[in-house]
Amino acid sequence: MSRFGAKTVKTDYKQLVTTNFEFLGPHGSIFTILLLPLTVLGLYFGCSQDGCPPSALLSLKFSEIDFTGFVYDRVAFKAYIGWIAFHLALSVATPGQTVQGTITPDGKRLNYKINGFNSFLVTMSLLLSLVYKHGLKPLLWIADHYVQLAIAGIIFSFTLSLALYLRSFRSNQVVVSVCGNSGYPIYDFWMGRELNPRIFGIDLKYVCELRPGLIGWFVLNLSLAARQYQNTNSITNSMVLVLLGQGYYVIDALWNESAILTTMDITTDGFGFMLVFGDLVWVPFTYSLQARYLSMFPLELSTQFFVFICALNLFGLYVFRSSNSEKNQFRTDPSHPAVAHLKYINTARGTKLLTSGWWGMARKINYTGDWLMAVSWCLPCGFDSVIPYFYAIYFLILLVHRAHRDDELCRKKYGKDWDVYCEKVPYTFIPGIF
Numbered sequence: 001m002s003r004f005g006a007k008t009v010k011t012d013y014k015q016l017v018t019t020n021f022e023f024l025g026p027h028g029s030i031f032t033i034l035l036l037p038l039t040v041l042g043l044y045f046g047c048s049q050d051g052c053p054p055s056a057l058l059s060l061k062f063s064e065i066d067f068t069g070f071v072y073d074r075v076a077f078k079a080y081i082g083w084i085a086f087h088l089a090l091s092v093a094t095p096g097q098t099v100q101g102t103i104t105p106d107g108k109r110l111n112y113k114i115n116g117f118n119s120f121l122v123t124m125s126l127l128l129s130l131v132y133k134h135g136l137k138p139l140l141w142i143a144d145h146y147v148q149l150a151i152a153g154i155i156f157s158f159t160l161s162l163a164l165y166l167r168s169f170r171s172n173q174v175v176v177s178v179c180g181n182s183g184y185p186i187y188d189f190w191m192g193r194e195l196n197p198r199i200f201g202i203d204l205k206y207v208c209e210l211r212p213g214l215i216g217w218f219v220l221n222l223s224l225a226a227r228q229y230q231n232t233n234s235i236t237n238s239m240v241l242v243l244l245g246q247g248y249y250v251i252d253a254l255w256n257e258s259a260i261l262t263t264m265d266i267t268t269d270g271f272g273f274m275l276v277f278g279d280l281v282w283v284p285f286t287y288s289l290q291a292r293y294l295s296m297f298p299l300e301l302s303t304q305f306f307v308f309i310c311a312l313n314l315f316g317l318y319v320f321r322s323s324n325s326e327k328n329q330f331r332t333d334p335s336h337p338a339v340a341h342l343k344y345i346n347t348a349r350g351t352k353l354l355t356s357g358w359w360g361m362a363r364k365i366n367y368t369g370d371w372l373m374a375v376s377w378c379l380p381c382g383f384d385s386v387i388p389y390f391y392a393i394y395f396l397i398l399l400v401h402r403a404h405r406d407d408e409l410c411r412k413k414y415g416k417d418w419d420v421y422c423e424k425v426p427y428t429f430i431p432g433i434f
C-alpha cells in the first residue's frame with residue numbers, strides 16, 4: 001500500500017508491449033515527424049515582415065519568398081546547446097524540495113527535485129544582468145536569430161531522440177513505456193521507448209518538460225518585445241497583454257511544477273521525438289508566434305477590447321489552475337481540507353476518481369480553461385491575419401486528441417470503473433453541453 005492508502009500497482013514491466021497504435025501507427029508517425037519541423041519553419045517564413053502570409057506565398061511565387069536565415073548557423077547552434085546544458089546544470093545546482101513521483105510499472109517511485117521555479121529565477125537574474133551590462137543587444141540577437149535557433153533545435157531534437165531510442169536497448173531492465181515499445185523503430189523513436197531516461201541522475205524527460213522550452217518561450221517573447229521597442233520606440237498594449245498572459249502561464253507552470261508528475265507525459269509516455277521536439281522546439285517556437293507577429297505588425301487595442309481579453313484570460317486561468325490543483329491535491333493528500341469534502345468513486349485499480357467539484361462538471365474541464373487562455377493570447381493580434389490564431393486552432397485539435405487518448409488509456413486502466421465514472425460525469429469539456 002502506498003502512503004495514502006492506494007494499492008501499489010505493480011505491472012510486469014518487461015512484458016509491456018505496445019499493441020494499441022496512436023497517431024495512425026508507424027506510417028502516421030513518419031508523416032508527423034516530418035510535418036512538425038516543417039510547420040515550425042512554415043510559420044516562420046509564412047508570417048514575415050513581407051506579410052502574414054507574404055504576398056509571394058499567396059500568389060505561389062515561392063522563388064520570391066525571403067528565405068534569409070534558413071541556414072545552419074554555428075553560433076546559434078552553440079547558443080541552443082548551451083541553453084539546454086545550462087538548464088540541465090541548473091536542475092542539479094539550484095535548491096529544491098525532493099518529492100516522489102507516481103508508481104512506475106516496476107513498482108518503484110522515482111525522486112524528483114522541484115526546482116524549476118528557482119531555475120527560472122536564476123535565468124532571469126542572469127538575463128537582467130546581461131541587459132544591464134549590454135542594453136537590449138542580447139535580446140535583439142535572440143530575436144534576429146529566431147529561425148537559426150529553431151533550426152538548431154530541430155537538429156538537436158532529432159539527434160537526442162535517436163540517441164535515447166538506441167540507449168533504451170542497453171539492458172533488458174530498462175523500464176519501457178507501454179506507448180513506445182511496438183518493435184517498429186520509427187514508431188518507437190516517435191513515441192519514446194524508455195519511460196524515464198536518466199543520465200548522471202538527471203531525469204531528462206522531467207527537466208525538458210518545462211524548463212528549456214517554457215523558459216525559452218518567455219525569453220523569446222521578451223526578445224520580440226525588445227525588437228518591437230527597438231523598431232517603434234514603444235511597446236503596444238497588445239504586446240503587454242501577450243507578455244503578461246503567457247508570462248504568467250509559464251511562471252504558474254514552474255511554480256506548480258510538482259503537478260506535472262501526475263500528467264500523462266510523465267506517467268505514461270516515453271521520452272521520444274514527440275516529447276523531445278514538443279518540449280524543446282514546438283513550445284518555444286510556435287507559442288511565441290503572437291509576440292513575433294506583434295513585433296512586426298504593432299497593434300494598439302481599444303480599452304474595451306483590452307479589458308475583455310484580460311477577463312477571458314483570467315477566467316481561463318481560474319478554471320485551468322483550480323481544476324488541476326484540485327486533482328493534484330486530492331491525489332497527493334485526499335484528507336486535505338480543500339478536497340476532503342469532495343465525492344469520489346473507489347476503483348478496483350486502487351486509485352480514486354473525483355466525481356464532484358471541477359472533475360464532477362466535466363472530465364476535461366482543465367483543458368477547457370487552458371484553451372480559453374489560448375484564445376485570449378491570440379486575440380491581441382487583432383483580425384488582419386488568421387496565422388497568429390494558429391495556436392488556438394492547433395491547441396483545440398491537440399486537446400481533443402489528447403482527451404480521446406487519455407479516455408482510451410483510462411478505459412484500459414480502469415475497465416468498468418471508468419464507465420461508471422463516465423456515467424456520473426457525462427460531459428467532456430463544457431458542463432451540460434459537450
Ligand code: NDP
Nearest residue numbers: 263264265324327351352353354355359366367370406410
Ligand atoms: P490531466 O491532468 O487531465 O490528467 C489525466 C489523468 O488524470 C488521467 O489519466 C487519470 O490518471 C487522472 N484522472 C482523470 N480523471 C480523474 C478524476 N476524475 N479524478 C482523479 N484523477 C483523474 O491531463 P494531462 O496530463 O493531459 O494535462 C495536464 C494539464 O496540462 C492540463 O491542464 C492541460 O491543459 C495541460 N497541457 C498543456 C499543454 C500545452 O502544450 N500547453 C499540452 C498538454 C497538456 P490516473 O487516474 O491514472 O492518475
